[in-house]
Each structure stands twice: as C-alpha cells, then as structure tokens.
Amino acid sequence: MERWLEQREAGPDERARVIAYLTENLALDDARFAEAFTADKRQLSGWGNDRIEQALRRRGIRSDLIGSALEQPGDGTEVDRAARLLAEKRVELGDDRGRSRALGMLARRGYSAEDAYAAIRRAGPDH
Incomplete structure (x- = not known):
C-alpha cells in the first residue's frame, strides 16, 4: 500500500495517515490477507504451498504470517x-x-x- 501511495506522489505524512486509518479499520491486515490468499489459491487455482509462499513473499508478507496461513486447515493435505x-x-x-x-x-x-x-x-x- 505504501508503494502504491508513493507512486501516486502522496507525501510521507499522508501515507502514514492513510495506512493508520486502514489498519485501524481492519482494511489492512497482513494475517487476514495471507489466510484469504492461501485459501483462494488452494481452492480456485490449485496452487501448492511453495508457490503460495513465493507469492506472499513477493507481496511483502512476513515469514511468520506466511507460515501461519499455510498451516490453516484446508482441503486435505x-x-x-x-x-x-x-x-x-x-x-x-x-x-x-x-x-x-x-x-x-x-x-x-x-x-x-x-x-x-x-x-x-x-x-x-x-x-
């Protein structure tokens, strides 16, 4: 989100305000995103854990959140x-x-x- 705002020439204070607002209102939650992304890619795209992990890393998600998301029960092993x-x-x-x-x-x-x-x-x- 920060990169997106920066590309649109938002200043540092404005970026901080937007991110704080979105975080407080649960619109920015990396853990929720990682879990939803994992479930979506498993069910709809047939992705395995290795590809999901790579995609989440590219999006800047922390390793501990990726690990938790991949451990969520899914459709079998x-x-x-x-x-x-x-x-x-x-x-x-x-x-x-x-x-x-x-x-x-x-x-x-x-x-x-x-x-x-x-x-x-x-x-x-x-x-």
Missing part, C-alpha cells in the same frame, strides 16, 4: 490436493511421458517434488 488436481485435469499417467507431464504441471503449481511423486503414485495409471 498437499498430496490430497495434488491428486485431486491430476484427476480434475484428467492427466494420463499410464506411461513415462504422462507421469513426466503430471510432475511438471504439479511443480509449476508449487507442489514439492515429494508431494508430486506421492500424488502421481496415489492417482496411478487408472485414475
């Missing part, structure tokens, strides 16, 4: 979410090429290699 994503996308896992494509897709979405392999094994060739 990372492996559960990755396996569901494979099923939704109907990725063919019957040969090495299909498994390689699945691994790449899950890696791009921010799933760790360990979780991606576990999801591929769980989904199996006949998912």
Whole structure:
C-alpha cells in the first residue's frame, strides 16, 4: 500500500495517515490477507504451498504470517490436493511421458517434488 501511495506522489505524512486509518479499520491486515490468499489459491487455482509462499513473499508478507496461513486447515493435505488436481485435469499417467507431464504441471503449481511423486503414485495409471 505504501508503494502504491508513493507512486501516486502522496507525501510521507499522508501515507502514514492513510495506512493508520486502514489498519485501524481492519482494511489492512497482513494475517487476514495471507489466510484469504492461501485459501483462494488452494481452492480456485490449485496452487501448492511453495508457490503460495513465493507469492506472499513477493507481496511483502512476513515469514511468520506466511507460515501461519499455510498451516490453516484446508482441503486435505498437499498430496490430497495434488491428486485431486491430476484427476480434475484428467492427466494420463499410464506411461513415462504422462507421469513426466503430471510432475511438471504439479511443480509449476508449487507442489514439492515429494508431494508430486506421492500424488502421481496415489492417482496411478487408472485414475
């Protein structure tokens, strides 16, 4: 928010007043933002924890708030979410090429290699 205000040539006092007002009225709450962002990206975009963490870091969210947001209960484990994503996308896992494509897709979405392999094994060739 501070960068946005600075780009619009707001002075330091004005930036401080705006940020104080928004914080007092709960419009600026990094913890709430991190939790909502995490839930949204998990449910709507199928992102894994690694990608969510990177995105929150780029937005300047503190590490402790990111950790808390990622620990929030979601739709099962990372492996559960990755396996569901494979099923939704109907990725063919019957040969090495299909498994390689699945691994790449899950890696791009921010799933760790360990979780991606576990999801591929769980989904199996006949998912």
